[in-house]
Structures are given as structure tokens and as C-alpha cells.
Amino acid sequence: MELKSWFYYLITHSVFNFRLLIDGLNEVPNNRDNLLDTIGLIAESFNKVKICCSSRRERLFEQILQHNPSLRLEDLNYEDIQKHCYRRLHTTRARRYAYLVTEELRNAVNNGDDEVVLKRRLGECPGEMHKLFTSLVERQDKFYAKDPKPYLRLIEVATKRGDNNNHGAGAFLTFFELLVASSAQEEFISRVPKSLDASLLASLDSQAPDLKANVVVRCANLAELVPNRSDLQSYPKEFAYKELVNADSLEVRFIHRRVQDFLTDSEEGAALLRSYNMTEQNAVIRLTIASVTRFLATPYMSRVGKSLKWESLIEAGFWAKNGTGALDIIFPTLQARKPLRMPPFTAEDTSINGKTPPFNVLCPQLSPLENVAFGFATGFAMVAYTEAKLRALDLQKWRLVVGFSSCLCVRAYGLGRESSGFLTMFEPYLSLTSLTQNLTLSYILEPFTDVDFWVFRHLSCVATPRPGFHQSRF
Incomplete structure (x- = not known):
């Protein structure tokens, strides 16, 4: 005073x-x-x-x-602050660590922690990346830890499979797909093969905000939501489910690529993955159904490739009726959106009205839908699906399919390791009897070659070229 x-x-x-x-x-x-x-x-x-x-x-x-x-001084000297931070954090490792620690503190601020708690949190932050990830897992909310959701496991499988160049399923996972993949699969298994009705989309639309609010925390802050820059196609204006539109505009990913190594190589990370009680193949099936749902929800043809790649990753021992059912709705949808024209073609159809078919070999003895189904199944080396379908065909039809798929496989992959696994699947069918059934193939754009002849010579067939659109009959 x-x-x-x-x-x-x-x-x-x-x-x-x-x-x-x-x-x-x-x-x-x-x-x-x-x-x-x-x-x-x-x-x-x-x-x-x-x-x-x-x-x-x-x-x-x-x-x-x-x-x-x-006034805020940081608004006036932003460039000075930026230069100072760059000088102090110029190494890649320092940048990664600073980002992760900052995110940890930012989340704490959003949760209402005061300055004393923030200082204590900062003091407890470990000095290495591996220890930092371990610390994030240990700090996970106890309720969430006791009631784990499969989000992190799904992201881990999507990331690992996306890094696989041999039919990788795409290097990004949309929030839309995570929403579907983490939902009750029994509902999708029973409904997706029949229809993608409005009530199912409305249910997903209502679930999206809640999942968006807690997915990062549920993943022990090892994952983040970022804008989806891999697929920028917009939804039709009449699509009424705006939360799903927002969900599709976001990508779910790990906060850093080393999280993948932490989850698979460290004891703490492996224990976290085990807590979800989900096998890799189960995750693949869930991600397949999620990708199919996303494809069916929009009119974009380009999105089907991701669904088919996921289907190709399902191993035969884990193949279930829902896998075949998901494809059994994809292929009719493809045929309905872009009908496949079958030969013979007219003079005006040299390039099929300027639209090249998805395959350079067609079989007129199979229906357009069968050409689409077995053509894509061959192109994506979907062994489990093709085997399941062959078992349901009669003797006459499977001979046609085996001949058509064999030639298309060699056309797509040659005679190397890429095609060997798919062609090996046909051995039980080829050993029963020689393929005496007449087979007609139409070669689009590219004529019948010596490689094709080699395939059918080993199928006990004789080739006779036909004029016109390069049709060959065996």
C-alpha cells in the first residue's frame, strides 16, 4: 500500500x-x-x-x-519466429519430436489442463521417438484401454498393405472407410450383398460425428485425421448424407511412419495390437467391405479398383460367403454403370465408340456379366473368388472360364512369377481331361500371338486364327 x-x-x-x-x-x-x-x-x-x-x-x-x-506480437513477428524455429529444429528428428510433443500438449490444453499440469506433462515427455510412442500408449484413457476399438489395427493393416507394391490396396484409408470397417460387420454382411439402402447410409451418417470426435484419442494419439488429397472427386449434389461427404474428405493415418515399426517391432506396440483381438485377414475383410460400401455410395468407376485390390488380399482359407457376396454386387453394378459391349462389332465399333474395353480379350460364349466378373478377377489375381466361382459352375462352363482366364492372365502378367500363382489354381481342372470344348476368344486391339498359342497348346487346344476383330476358336 x-x-x-x-x-x-x-x-x-x-x-x-x-x-x-x-x-x-x-x-x-x-x-x-x-x-x-x-x-x-x-x-x-x-x-x-x-x-x-x-x-x-x-x-x-x-x-x-x-x-x-x-495486438498479438506473434502476428507481427511471425516470420522471425518461423526462422528461429527452423534454425533450432533444422534436423528431421528434431522436427518429428517437436511435432509429437506439441500435439500432446495441444490435446491437453483442449482437455482443459492448466499451466501446472502442462509443465508436468512436458517434463514427463521422453527424449526418444520409441519412448514417446510408449508414453502415449501408457497415458491412454483407462476406460478406452479396457474397451479397445479396432481403429488402430485397421489403420495398421491398411498402411502395411498399402506399402505392398504387389496389388497393394492403396496407400490411404479414408475416414469413411474406417467408419464402415469399425462398424458391426454382421449388419453389412447381411445387407451389402442385397442393397445399400437409405437406412444404412443414414445410420452411418449419424455415427460419423461421434467417431470423428474420439477416434484420435481411441488410437492413443498415434493417429491423425488430415485432408484427403488422394481422391478429390466430389459427391453428387443430391447425395443427402453430408457427414459421410465430410468423412470421405478426410484421411486417417499414423502421426509418423515410425508408428508402424513401433506397433510391430516393440513389445508395447504388439501388445496394443493384440488387445484388439483382430487378425490381419479379418481386418482385410472389414476393409474390403468398407471399400465396397464407399464404391456403391457414389457413381465413380475409378473407386472400384481399390475394392478389387482389397478382395485380392483375402486368402482362400479365410474366404467367406460375404466376400463373394460383396463382389457379386460390384460386378453387376459395374456392368450397369458402363455396359460391356460384346462382339461381333460393327465398322463403327472399331474402338467401341471410342471406349476401349477393360480387357483386351473377350469370350463371346460367356455373358457380358461373366466376362466382367472373370475378367476383373483375373486382372486382379483374385484366386479365392475365382476358385469359389469355379466350384459352382458346370463342366462345360468352367472349361470356358479356365481357357478365357488363362489367356487373359498371360496377357496381363506374362509367364513369370506374377501369373504362376493364378495359373496354378487351374491345375486341378486341367488335369481332369483335355479341354475339348470349343472356345472362342475375341482379341481387342492386339492379335493372337505365340504366347497365347503356347498357353493353349498346354491346354491341349489347337488354334485357328479368324479374320476381322482377331477372333480365335479352339
Whole structure:
């Protein structure tokens, strides 16, 4: 009080004007309300005094001083701060660590932690990436840890399979797909093969906001949502499910590529994956159904490739009726959206009205839908699906399919390792009897070659070229 009295005496008895620069209001440990009251009283009582004070953006100071003119210094010296941070964090490792620690503190702030708790959190942050990931897992909400959801496992499988160049299923996983893949699969297994009705889409649309709000926390902060820049196709205006549109605009990924190594190579990460009680093949099946659902929800043909790649990753031992059912709705949908024209073609159909068929070999003895189904199944080396379908065909039909698929496989992959696994599947059918059934193939754009002849010579067939659109009959 004595200091305040002397200060008031100085101001009232001086002929000078005063400008007071008060820095670091937030650094005053106690009686902050009294400090702010004093500053307010001086500013209101003495016209000869101007005060400029600074503080961090803490709630108390913003609340009291919000009616006074203000500016944020970081808005004025942003470039200086950026240059300083770059100099201090110029190494890749330092940038990664700084980002992860900052995200940890940002999440804590959003949860309402005060400055004391934030300092304690920062002090407990480990100094290495592996230890940091372990720390994030250990700090996971106890309820979430006891009731794990499969989000992280699905992201892990999608990331691993996406890195596989041999029919990888795409290097990104949309939030839309994660939403479907983590839902009750019994519902999708029973409904997707029949239809993708409005009630199912409405149910997904209502679930999306809640999942978006807690998916990162459920993943122990090892995953993040970022804008999806891999597939920028927009939805039709009449698509009524706006939360699903937003979900499709987001990509789910690990906060860093080393999270994948942490989950598979470390004891802590492996234990976290085991807690989800989900095999890799089960995750693949879920991601397949999710991709199929996304394809069916929109009119875009380009999205079918991702669904077929996922289907090709399902191993025969894990193949279930739902896998065949998902494809049994994809192929009719493809044929309905872009009907496959079959030979003979007219003179005006040299390039099929300017649209090249998806395969350069067609079998007129099979229906257009069968050409689509077995053509794509061959192109994506879908062994399990093809085997399941062959078992359901009669003797005459499977001979046609084996001949058609064998030639198309060699056309697509040659005679190397890529085609060997798919062709090996046909051995039980070829060993029963020679293929005496007449087989007609139409070669689009490319004529019958010696490689094709080699295939059919080993199928006990004789080739006779035909004129026109390169049709060959065996």
C-alpha cells in the first residue's frame, strides 16, 4: 500500500506525462486480480498516464482486458519466429519430436489442463521417438484401454498393405472407410450383398460425428485425421448424407511412419495390437467391405479398383460367403454403370465408340456379366473368388472360364512369377481331361500371338486364327 501511495503522489504532483510499459503480467504468481485492479484504476483516474502491458493469452487477462485496444506480437513477428524455429529444429528428428510433443500438449490444453499440469506433462515427455510412442500408449484413457476399438489395427493393416507394391490396396484409408470397417460387420454382411439402402447410409451418417470426435484419442494419439488429397472427386449434389461427404474428405493415418515399426517391432506396440483381438485377414475383410460400401455410395468407376485390390488380399482359407457376396454386387453394378459391349462389332465399333474395353480379350460364349466378373478377377489375381466361382459352375462352363482366364492372365502378367500363382489354381481342372470344348476368344486391339498359342497348346487346344476383330476358336 505504501508503494501505491507514493506512486499516486508522483503522478499527481508531476508536470510530466507518463507512459508505463508493464511486461509479463502472467509472471506474477499471486494476487493477479489485485494487479489488474490497480492497472485499471490508474488508467481510468489519470489522463496523463498511458499504459502498455503484455501477457500471455491466459483467460483471466483476456477477460479483464478484452475491451482495451490490443495486438498479438506473434502476428507481427511471425516470420522471425518461423526462422528461429527452423534454425533450432533444422534436423528431421528434431522436427518429428517437436511435432509429437506439441500435439500432446495441444490435446491437453483442449482437455482443459492448466499451466501446472502442462509443465508436468512436458517434463514427463521422453527424449526418444520409441519412448514417446510408449508414453502415449501408457497415458491412454483407462476406460478406452479396457474397451479397445479396432481403429488402430485397421489403420495398421491398411498402411502395411498399402506399402505392398504387389496389388497393394492403396496407400490411404479414408475416414469413411474406417467408419464402415469399425462398424458391426454382421449388419453389412447381411445387407451389402442385397442393397445399400437409405437406412444404412443414414445410420452411418449419424455415427460419423461421434467417431470423428474420439477416434484420435481411441488410437492413443498415434493417429491423425488430415485432408484427403488422394481422391478429390466430389459427391453428387443430391447425395443427402453430408457427414459421410465430410468423412470421405478426410484421411486417417499414423502421426509418423515410425508408428508402424513401433506397433510391430516393440513389445508395447504388439501388445496394443493384440488387445484388439483382430487378425490381419479379418481386418482385410472389414476393409474390403468398407471399400465396397464407399464404391456403391457414389457413381465413380475409378473407386472400384481399390475394392478389387482389397478382395485380392483375402486368402482362400479365410474366404467367406460375404466376400463373394460383396463382389457379386460390384460386378453387376459395374456392368450397369458402363455396359460391356460384346462382339461381333460393327465398322463403327472399331474402338467401341471410342471406349476401349477393360480387357483386351473377350469370350463371346460367356455373358457380358461373366466376362466382367472373370475378367476383373483375373486382372486382379483374385484366386479365392475365382476358385469359389469355379466350384459352382458346370463342366462345360468352367472349361470356358479356365481357357478365357488363362489367356487373359498371360496377357496381363506374362509367364513369370506374377501369373504362376493364378495359373496354378487351374491345375486341378486341367488335369481332369483335355479341354475339348470349343472356345472362342475375341482379341481387342492386339492379335493372337505365340504366347497365347503356347498357353493353349498346354491346354491341349489347337488354334485357328479368324479374320476381322482377331477372333480365335479352339
